[in-house]
Amino acid sequence: MTEAAPLADTARPAGTLLEQRTRRPRPTPPSRRPGTLLGGLLRTTRPKQWVKNVLVVAAPAAAGQLFSRAAAGRLVLVFALFTACAAAVYLINDARDADADRAHPTKRHRPVAAGQVPVPVAYGVGGALAVLAPALAVWLTAPAVAALLTAYLGMQLAYCVSLKHVLVVDLAVVTTGFLMRAMIGGLALGIPLSRWFLITTGFGALFMVSAKRYSEAVQMAGTAGATRALLSEYTTGYLRFVWQLAAGVAVLAYCLWALEQGGVPHTSVLPWRQLSMVPFILAVLRYAVFADRGTAGEPEEVVLGDRALALIGLAWLAMYGLAVADW
Structure with a gap:
């Protein structure tokens, strides 16, 4: 009785085993489409959060200096620079928290945690944006704008590393980030706040x-x-x-x-x-x-x-x- 199972296995037609092997699904290699990495990087920069950067027009609007062509062009540039700085912070933050995000029911779907964007790539792109945005601000706008962007980056990166774990200070840092958005438009146009x-x-x-x-x-x-x-x-x-x-x-x-x-x-x-x-x-x-x-x-x-x-x-x-x- 104990040898019945082995005998049954040996009596099974070889064709059946061959068909099963051919039907067995093969693991698909990871996608190498060109848009996959770029799409993941874009998702990591949180495009939905870019609406916050519209606050750069707050000070010029309050001063009634919003509708000149020179002001509009300068504000578009400041909006792009601030968005680049915020994107740098998101990329570095997700790269730093990748291991913790993988254990979270929602954050595990973020591109860095899910493996769509490698951690070194997120660090590299985030670091590049963090350097380029203030440098372009020095060249294209007022020095005060570059200084504010640098202060924003330093504060937000400190928040990612340690300040988000300090009671009350975390609220102050996030609030100050919004206030900086509202201030930078006035600094770019030389408007007193x-x-x-x-x-x-x-x-x-x-x-x-x-x-x-x-x-x-x-x-x-x-x-x-x-x-x-x-x-x-x-x-x-x-x-x-x-x-x-x-x-x-x-x-x-x-x-x-x-x-x-x-x-x-x-x-x-x-x-x-x-x-x-x-x-x-x-x-x-x-x-x-x-x-x-x-x-x-x-x-x-x-x-x-x-x-x-x-x-x-x-x-x-x-x-x-x-x-x-x-x-």
């Missing part, structure tokens, strides 16, 4: 950053692991306090700007400067709805995906533009 502009922009950025952290903490509550290491150390109550405080300061600073006449004669029939407070406050309150629900994880998706918020934003943009033109 007002205190109200800096306060409103800085605390508005802190509002969105802390609301994003709060949403991530709410969504990851009760699960094993967290998207960010610090989420296990922050409490949802603390993050709620931060975004509520930041929203209040941003609204207050904007209202003080709107109510400050500064002795400038106004020729418009309606006080657009004061009226612009209404859509601004409504926009903050509308965004706070998503923050309170814990669904403000991706600010660009909230802003672009909610129709009511988009309409409020357009109304504010129109009133603000009229206020600046009248100013």
Whole structure:
């Protein structure tokens, strides 16, 4: 009885074994298409995040100097340089975190973690962009722009290495990155930056950053692991306090700007400067709805995906533009 199985195997027709061998799927070699590596590099630079760099027009728009041909060309250049710096940070960050990202349920699909972009290539392209962008800024723009780009790169790389593990400092670093985006357009055009502009922009950025952290903490509550290491150390109550405080300061600073006449004669029939407070406050309150629900994880998706918020934003943009033109 014990020899029945071997006998059965030897009695099996050889043709059957041959057919099975020919049917056995052969492992396919990795894709060598030319676009694969380039596509992976592009995905690693987070094209969806490029919308944040539109903040480079904030200071010129606030000063009413946005629509000249020289200003538009300079701002397009600054946008491209800042995008290159941000791309360098993303590439270096993903190369550094490749091993950790492979163990994450979502981040393992990133091109570097998935092996589509080799780690040395990510380091090399990121390093090249980090060197070229400030160098081009020295040659093509003002020295202050190159200095700000260099400071941004240094701060963000320090964040990737260690600062993202320091409570509160991580929020300050990300917020400062947004503030630098808003400042660099003014530096490129030589526009003085007002205190109200800096306060409103800085605390508005802190509002969105802390609301994003709060949403991530709410969504990851009760699960094993967290998207960010610090989420296990922050409490949802603390993050709620931060975004509520930041929203209040941003609204207050904007209202003080709107109510400050500064002795400038106004020729418009309606006080657009004061009226612009209404859509601004409504926009903050509308965004706070998503923050309170814990669904403000991706600010660009909230802003672009909610129709009511988009309409409020357009109304504010129109009133603000009229206020600046009248100013």
